[in-house]
Amino acid sequence: MLRRLWQILGPVICAALLLVALLAIYPNKLKHSAEEEKNDAVALTHISFKSRAKKIRALSDKSQNFVPFFGSSEWNRMDSFHPSMLAEAYNRSYTPYLLGQKGAASLTQYFGMQQITSQMTNKKAVYFISPxxxxxxxxxxxxxxxxxxxxxxxxxxxxxxxxxxxxxAAKRFLKLYPKGTLHQLAEKVAKGESLSSFDEGILSFKRFLALKEDALFSQLSFSNSYEDKIVKKASKLPQPFSYQILGELATSTAKKATTNNPFNIDNNFYTQRVSFQIKHLKGAQKKISYLKSPEYNDLQLVLSQFAKSKTQVIFVIPPVNSKWIAYTGLSEDMYQKAVAKIKYQLESQGFTNIADFSKDGDKAYFMQDTIHMGWNGWLAFDKAVAPFLEEKQATPHYHLNNTFLSKSWANYTGQPQDFTSK
Structure with a gap:
């Protein structure tokens, strides 16, 4: 019977032991590589977004200054004036490390930040907040x-x-991912309970496996993203650097790219995402509001992490295409109230570096599509962000207010400065 069991289970056990042995001898970290780090910086894949090894490798590389650009889907709008293009073309002192995916918001970014807290400490960052x-x-x-x-x-x-x-944070995790990994330990944290020595032992072992797996599988993902996405386009930008010349080029480029719709948005975007449902979208956003949302509380988690890491951060708030607002019925007044609420949460806690473009949705070729910046919008972005990243900034003095984690703040619709926790 034992021999039969060994014949069945033996190969499985041996394979498991070999895997553990392989992981044990495999290094935890990826070796620095300027080429691979630049590829990861603009890959915008699930792997590059979630991998601790890839992010740490780039953000800890002292030979290059990678700066995390946190956001969602806007980083995918890679026209010739995208931040990564301008940084490459004009030899900026930094290289954007793009951390964003469609649908990603503050809670996703907060948990991603847990992997790179050391790499954020006393460093700079860009955080794109979409209302x-x-x-x-x-x-x-x-x-x-x-x-x-x-x-x-x-x-x-x-x-x-x-x-x-x-x-x-633990409660929010359990709400959005109730049976996610290590949810039993998250439940303890949510209740304010301390983790036991046994819990910490489990964490230590899982961390060992996670680091090994991440380093191993990260090596198996290959791309030539930076050369294809950035270098080729950046090499065609005019020299020397001039906002006036770039602005003229951005406008002429945008005119050619926005000829099939009345919203001045990219032709391909209109054809693939809008045209087939355009009749149904008229007035469709009249009832939308961004004033009540747990996202305000999730944003507070991000601010808390920036404060802990003493990160110098500039926040970017985009507009909505004004022609799109008029067509869909989205309330401009509501949008501005939401922006005011966001800015109050930032500024009242010492986060005063804010590039607010929320009122620029009517500027010519500022938006590449309905809600994403492009062309002249990216140039305006650069005028605000590049000096922040390249010049020395005053040491920030953050003073967090936990009332911004409350439901009363999440659902507050009055004047932000009049808010009092109940």
């Missing part, structure tokens, strides 16, 4: 689960110290 994130139910559960990795939870659990922020 469209602030819908009634907040972050989409499917999108959150899609961009979540076990290593993010391991990192969070190792970083947490039982604070109000930690408890709130």
């Amino acid at each position: 469209q994130w602030f819908v009634k139910n907040g972050a989409n559960a499917s999108a959150f689960q899609n961009y979540f990795s076990s290593d993010q939870m391991i990192s969070f659990l190792e970083n947490q110290t039982g604070t109000v922020d930690d408890q709130y």
